[in-house]
Structures are given as structure tokens and as C-alpha cells.
Amino acid sequence: MNQVVVIGAGPQGLATAAHLLERGLEPLVLEAGTGPASAVSEWSHVRLFSKWAEVMDSASKRLLATTGWVEPGEAYPTGGQWVSEYLAPLADALGDRVRYGARVVGVGKKGRDRSVDAGRDEQPFVVHVVNSDGSEERIETTSVIDASGTWRTPNPAGADGFPAIGEKSAAEAGVLGYQIPSMEDVEALAGKHVVVVGNGASAKGAITQLARVAKQDPATKVTWVLRRGVVGNTFGGGAADELPERGALGRLAQEAVTDGLVNLVTGFRTESVALEGARAILSAEDGRTLEPADHVIVLTGFRPDLSILAEVRLDMDLRLQAPSRVANEVDPNVHSCGSIRATGATDLAHPDAGLYIVGAKSYGRAPTFLALTGFEQVRSVAAELAGDSEGAQRVELVLPDTGVCGGAGLFDAPEETAGGGCCSVAPVPVELTPALNS
The missing domain is CATH 3.50.50.60 (FAD/NAD(P)-binding domain)
Structure with a gap:
């Protein structure tokens, strides 16, 4: 006792x-x-x-x-x-x-x-x-x-907080997972289509790894899915981040998108995951559907x-x-x-x-x-x-600043109003071509 x-x-x-x-x-x-x-x-x-x-x-x-x-x-x-x-x-x-x-x-x-x-x-x-x-x-x-x-207890791909229709079946089939892949796992995905769902540091880490593979093997296709309708602070605080490695991770993810190694899809709220043989097809609430993926990595927190x-x-x-x-x-x-x-x-x-x-x-x-x-x-x-x-x-803690706010701001706000907020340095939005934002 x-x-x-x-x-x-x-x-x-x-x-x-x-x-x-x-x-x-x-x-x-x-x-x-x-x-x-x-x-x-x-x-x-x-x-x-x-x-x-x-x-x-x-x-x-x-x-x-x-x-x-x-x-x-x-x-x-x-x-x-x-x-x-x-x-x-x-x-x-x-x-x-x-x-x-x-x-x-x-x-x-x-x-x-x-x-x-x-x-x-x-x-x-x-x-x-x-x-x-x-x-x-x-x-x-x-x-x-x-x-x-x-x-x-990882969050699901489903946008309403519950697993999307078919998500559990895809996970059981090994087509969908919830962990950051190792470099060996990533290299095994060369030449395949990989979908990453999520916006945090884990998602950026996976995107950065996959972009390296895509650069070496152009047949590799990487799709990065964001639920929010705008890019906003997706790429973090960059040089303003007092945790330099986290800032660098965001910058590398941004480069992967701007260099065309990663296709960024915004405002995609997953409603279903359908199996087509050994591949998975993600569909959104608004009716959009992604190309069949060989593997789906869900990193939504x-x-x-x-x-x-x-x-x-x-x-x-x-x-x-x-x-x-x-x-x-x-x-x-x-x-x-x-x-x-x-x-x-x-x-x-x-x-x-x-x-x-x-x-x-x-x-x-x-x-x-x-x-x-x-x-x-x-x-x-x-x-x-x-x-x-x-x-x-007594308080005995001093934390490093992220340089950006942690949240999404207004969930569907116009791009120009989504940044800033509580933090000292607002993120600079990345410019996307229509092909990358479709």
C-alpha cells in the first residue's frame, strides 16, 4: 500500500x-x-x-x-x-x-x-x-x-475518427499499415505506388524516405494525402524551428513535393479503402478516388x-x-x-x-x-x-519553439489566412502546380 x-x-x-x-x-x-x-x-x-x-x-x-x-x-x-x-x-x-x-x-x-x-x-x-x-x-x-x-491506439485513415470502410480488411491483408517504415521496407517499395496519409513528423519522415527511393527509381510513385483543404503549415517551421532536425524534415518534405517526387493531394477525407487484388484504392467523401496503391501508410497520430x-x-x-x-x-x-x-x-x-x-x-x-x-x-x-x-x-522547463502553430488553423480556410496565429513566425506556403494538387 x-x-x-x-x-x-x-x-x-x-x-x-x-x-x-x-x-x-x-x-x-x-x-x-x-x-x-x-x-x-x-x-x-x-x-x-x-x-x-x-x-x-x-x-x-x-x-x-x-x-x-x-x-x-x-x-x-x-x-x-x-x-x-x-x-x-x-x-x-x-x-x-x-x-x-x-x-x-x-x-x-x-x-x-x-x-x-x-x-x-x-x-x-x-x-x-x-x-x-x-x-x-x-x-x-x-x-x-x-x-x-x-x-x-493509432488514429485510423477514416476522416471521421473511425476506420474507413474496408480499412480493417486492408490492414489484415498487409496492404495498409500504421508504422513508419524502415529504410529496408521503403527500398522494397521501389517501383510501386505508395500512399501516405497524415501530416505530422512521422508522415514527413516517411515522405522524405520515399522521395529518395523515387529519385533513384522514377517508376516509384508517392502520393501524400492531407485531410485539410489547404497546405498552410504542412511543412513546419523550417529555419524558425528551434529543433533543427524537425525543421529540416519539413524542408526535405517540401522539396520532395516541389521537385515532383511526391504528389500532394489536399482536402482528401478518406471514406473507404477498397481492395483490388493485392492493391488498395482510397476514396474520399467528395467522390475523388486515388489510383490503386501497392501499399498505404497511415500516419495520422x-x-x-x-x-x-x-x-x-x-x-x-x-x-x-x-x-x-x-x-x-x-x-x-x-x-x-x-x-x-x-x-x-x-x-x-x-x-x-x-x-x-x-x-x-x-x-x-x-x-x-x-x-x-x-x-x-x-x-x-x-x-x-x-x-x-x-x-x-515550481516550473523547471524551457521548451524549444516550433516556429509554427501545431494545428490546422481554419480547417477549410483560404490559403492566405491559414498560417500565423499564436506563433512568432508564420510559414511560407508552398506553390503547387495543378497536377500536384489534383
Whole structure:
């Protein structure tokens, strides 16, 4: 009962444990996978656009320093390097405080479902766990920190938030997927037609990789699908982005379009995915249809899975599915990563006291989460749970600015009114030929 249960052994979950331990609290980290940061391991080939210093937590580094760990130098790690050189050693340093093969299937109040008021505040949380051997377990605790992330629940291609007609069948057939392809996967698509759906950094990364293949093999056709009706800030902040690698990614994607290596299709809201043999045909709500694709890559972001929290009381924003006070700061229609105020324990608290959602899951459907943001969150939550309210309120975070707003602006606004907004530097719209915008 004295331990704090942390759900997920990813970057934020492990950082949470390090901060709790430093505060004299005992963490128990429950991880469904077989090792630390199992989600990150699935995109181990992807290079981060943040340097090492921006993806390591202070308390975690202090704990690692006691083990003889050598801090990585200035570089941009891949997901695999993030795990092997930092996250795995951190999990090892935490020892048996991290349990693998322990899948959390529910969090509730002992003897009370969410509708019951009587005695609710006095009851401990009960964390329902299914272990890898199939056995069930119930763990009682006064505090639960959900750092399970959003990796397992990608957004679909369907524009209304549900899978498009036929999307699930296409995914089962292997024609459609939701992960950034490795370079080997991309090279295997040479000479084929590939459709990328999405507008974030992941989509830009895939577009950049595919453009290289298309340059080497002109028979390769790449179609980039945007739901929004205008280009606006599609290519990011460029030189104005204080994360240079992210800015460079946007510039490379823009070059791929302007050089004719990628066909950009805007205002395309996918309604159906029809299989034609081993190929897929995407159709939009307005009746437009794309040419048959050999492969469709859907990179439309992620959403939180709140099902495990169905029996506790949450204060959540209706649009973003994020804690209400956090949602006010991360609304992608208004903010960029750098324009967001740091959020801490007060912002992350819920009506059932002692429950916190941290990390990417705390941003709900907003795509603007950075690791540094989560490290500040867990530092604040650990301070609050340790009784240091002053430390919890203190802000110890400075974020790099994106140079552009994170959202789409007016969804169907004219091109000339779609940029600017909350940010200091508005993006310069790319000029498209009719052939590229058809």
C-alpha cells in the first residue's frame, strides 16, 4: 500500500519511478511488454529530432550515475539507441521495481464503481493486472500514475475518427499499415505506388524516405494525402524551428513535393479503402478516388486508450480526451510545442485524488508532446505525492519553439489566412502546380 503504481515502463514511466525513488517513495512499474520501452523498440529504426540532452530526465541521470553509466554525447539517437543506451540501463538501475509481462486491464476504487460516492475518498485504488502466464492479480495502492502512452491506439485513415470502410480488411491483408517504415521496407517499395496519409513528423519522415527511393527509381510513385483543404503549415517551421532536425524534415518534405517526387493531394477525407487484388484504392467523401496503391501508410497520430480508467472519475476534455487543464494548453488548433505552458501535478489531477495521467497520454489527441514536457510533469507529480507542494508548483522547463502553430488553423480556410496565429513566425506556403494538387 505504500508503493506508487506506475503503468508503463516507457521513457515517462521510468522517469516517474526515478523521481519517486529520489523522493523516498517506492515505485512499482507495471509493463505489459517483455522489456523496457517496448513501444519505442517497435520504431527503433526511427531517428529522433531531439538531441540526447532533450530526451533524458534529470532524476534518471542521477540514478544512472550511481551505476557507472556513461552519458551519451551530443547526437540525435534512434529509437533503438534511446533504449539500449539510456532506457534499458535505467530500467536495470530500478531493478525489480519494474515488472514485465504485467498488463494493466483496469483501475478502480476498492469496492466502489464510478457511480458510488459513499466512502469513496477513503478507499484505495485497485489495479487489475493480467500477467504473462494468464494469472490475474489485484494490487492496492493510494496513488496511480498512468504513463502507458498512446502507441497501441493509432488514429485510423477514416476522416471521421473511425476506420474507413474496408480499412480493417486492408490492414489484415498487409496492404495498409500504421508504422513508419524502415529504410529496408521503403527500398522494397521501389517501383510501386505508395500512399501516405497524415501530416505530422512521422508522415514527413516517411515522405522524405520515399522521395529518395523515387529519385533513384522514377517508376516509384508517392502520393501524400492531407485531410485539410489547404497546405498552410504542412511543412513546419523550417529555419524558425528551434529543433533543427524537425525543421529540416519539413524542408526535405517540401522539396520532395516541389521537385515532383511526391504528389500532394489536399482536402482528401478518406471514406473507404477498397481492395483490388493485392492493391488498395482510397476514396474520399467528395467522390475523388486515388489510383490503386501497392501499399498505404497511415500516419495520422494517436489517441489515448481510456478503457482501463473506465471505473475511476476523470476530469477530461471532450475534444482532445486529455485532462481538462492540460487540454487548455495543448489544443493543436491554437498552440505549438514551444508556446505551451508547462503542466504539472495540479493540471494533471483528477476527482479521484492520487490518480494522474502523464506523458503522451496526458495530451490526448494533441500531437505536440515532447519528452521534456513529460519529464517536467513527472517531476511535479512526484513532488506532490511526496508532500512538497511548493516543488510541485515550481516550473523547471524551457521548451524549444516550433516556429509554427501545431494545428490546422481554419480547417477549410483560404490559403492566405491559414498560417500565423499564436506563433512568432508564420510559414511560407508552398506553390503547387495543378497536377500536384489534383
